[in-house]
Amino acid sequence: MQKVSNRLTKFSILLVSVITASAPAINANIPALARAFPTIPLSQVELLTTIPSFFLMLSILFSGWVAQKIGLKQTVMLGVTITAVAGLTPVFTNSFGLILISRAAFGLGVGLFNSLLVTIISSFYGGQERSKLIGFQSIFEGLGGVLVTFIAGQLMNLGWHASFWAYLITIPALVFFMLFVPKIPTVKNNVETEKDLPKVPLFNGRLISLLILTFIVVSLYMIMGIKVPTLMVNSGYGTTTSASYVILALSLGSMTGGAIFGKLYDLVKNYVIVFGFGSLAIAMALIALSNTTVLTILGGFLTGLGFRLYIPWALNIVNMGGKGNPWATSFILMSYNLAGSLAPYTALLLQSVFKIKQLRSIFWMNTIAYLIIAVMVVLLLVGFKRFHRRTLDEV
Structure with missing residues (x-):
């Protein structure tokens, strides 16, 4: 481990973390972009907000190889x-x-470095200092999403082109990292040979179930993010700028959910997920009923809160017992990003299958879906404890 004490080094690493959650910052741009490109189908316009997730997922797969x-x-x-x-x-x-290509490249770029930040921190720091900095890294990531979303929302008053100036934060992040972070020696992976890997199946019933559940949960979550701006504008009670406040509330809710997960899990264990799905269901119902920006902002906050109770729960489940599948976390994150990138087309498919013509009906569909999932999880936790324990022992 290379010892570094310079505060500018820490700040430079944390400043890069600000970028990692900034891709959804322009979600509120969708109505303005739809007007700017009237010949482009809405689903393709919405793809601008989700395609970074797909290419982020792809670049995560080879970022370690590039680093080597x-x-x-x-x-x-x-x-x-x-x-x-x-x-x-x-x-x-x-x-x-060109805009679509640039959004894909944005995800590709983020995927190259976001999975390496913890490795970099671990290269310079150890013990409590490392744990503390990793905690700050998570906070800066959340604050970055909030900050860039807020700036993009304010710049939207000058037009959709101007809102992308919010990504100017990438320039000082690059400069600081280049100047104040020392060169990091390339090290070999800790797990090099097949004999070092835990002898567990690559896939099992629990992981497959969680991959499917994650895809469904993230799809519904992303549909909310891309449809809320259009709902607010078309319903006449909001603008693209006020819609950006909903995305901002989504980020704040995510930060809150991540902050309280640990303590809530200590109190109720796996039942924490019931609170997560309950929050998501209430949020979708509020948005479906809403005719005011304030109520929709509250729905956005509860959406972020509930979703950030689900993700750490799922990751905890697949790694429970300390002998879990070493690929499990990566597969969950890949399911997450795949669902996010396909969200516009998932929305079209659901609208077609369920004959949905009104935007509000999409949020009622989400409400029902999250309630059904919550009930199923309760039945699993309460009625099938023996089966649940047996599946946990498989990993």
Whole structure:
């Protein structure tokens, strides 16, 4: 471990973390972008907000390989550079195709460095200092989502092009990291040989179930994010700027959910997920009923809160017992990003299957879906404890 005490080094690493949750910052742009590109189907316009997730998922798969080839610091700098160029490209172009490519590249860039930040922290710091900095890294990630969303929302008053200036934060992040983070020696992975891997099946019933559940939960969650701005504008009680406050509340709710998960889990154990799905169901119902920005903002906050109770619960389940599948976390995150990237088309499919013509009906569908999932989870936890314990022992 390379010892580094410079406060600027810590700040530079944390500043890069600000970028990792900034992709949804322009979700409130959807109505304005739909007007700017009237010949483009709405589902393709909505894809601008979700396609980063797909390419983020892809780049996570080879970010470690790139780091082994060119070094950790260089990989982060490459990723932030790609993110900076891609994030700011829509400011200067009216080509929908180029904007779509830039959004894909944005996800690609973020995926190159976001999975390496903890590794970098661990390269420089140990013990309580490392744990503390990892905690700050999570906080900066959440604050980054809030900050960039807020700035993008304010700039939206100047037009949809201007809102992308919010990604200017990538420039100082790149400069600080380049100047104040020392070169990090390339180290080999701790797990090198097949004999070092835990002898567990790559997939089991519990992991497959959680992958499916994660895909469903994230799909419904992302549908909320991409449909709320259009609902507010079409219903006449909000603008693209006020819709950005809902996305902001979503980020604040996510931060709150992440902050309380540990303590809530200590109190109620796996029943924490019932609170998560309950919060999501209430949020969807509030948005479906809402005719005011304030009520929709509350729905956004509860959505973020409930969702951030689900994700750590799912990751905890697949890693329970300390002998879990080493690939489980990666598969859960891949399911997360795949669902996010496909959300516009998932919404179209659900609208077609259930003959949904009104936007509010989508949120009623989400409400019912989350309630059904909550009931199923309660039945699993209460009525099938013996089966639950047996499946846990498989991993």
